Amino acid sequence: MNIGEVAAKAGLPAKTIRYYEEIGLVTPARDSNGYRAFRSTDVHKLAFLARARALGFSIEDCRMLLALYEDDTRASGDVKRVAREHLARIDEKIAQLGxxxxxxxxxxxxxxxDDRPDCPILKDLAEGA
Structure with missing residues (x-):
């Protein structure tokens, strides 16, 4: 498959797929003409990455999750640890946003x-500067 087909199937822009290749998350084969030749396993990895990124996992978390996914001897506790740490970061962000x-x-x-110049919003912003 070419990058356009893979992009459509994985739900990712071609630019993102090229970036993921650049940082080593996926390594598509190359045809004799040098074009990328994606396999169905590449599509699956890219869809996996798209879902993980949609859940807010960092690139490094994605790298770790993908490695765990591909490791048949993994412990589910390792996966849970990565997810639990990410969940804690989300909870912290929610508290900050609140x-x-x-x-x-x-x-x-x-x-x-109203038409008066006094504004507590601007006053607070100025005090914090």
Missing amino acids: AMRDTLGDLVEACHG
């Missing part, structure tokens, strides 16, 4: 939003 939302919500409520 705090940001609360602060901004308070500032929006405190602002009269």
Whole structure:
């Protein structure tokens, strides 16, 4: 398969597939003319990577998950550890976003939003600078 066909099947842009090849996540075969010749296993790996990235896993996490996926002697505990660490990072981001939302919500409520120049939003931003 060529890169266009693989991109359609894996749900990834060709540019992303080239990047994944560049960093060693996939290694398609090469035809005698030098063009990439993707196999069905490459499509499967790329779809795996697309799903992992959609779940927010980093490239390095994806590299580790792919290695674990391809290792028949893997321990599921290793996979769970990677996922648990990622989940903890997501929870931390959610907490940070919640705090940001609360602060901004308070500032929006405190602002009269009228023709007066006084604005608690701008005041808070200036104090933090």
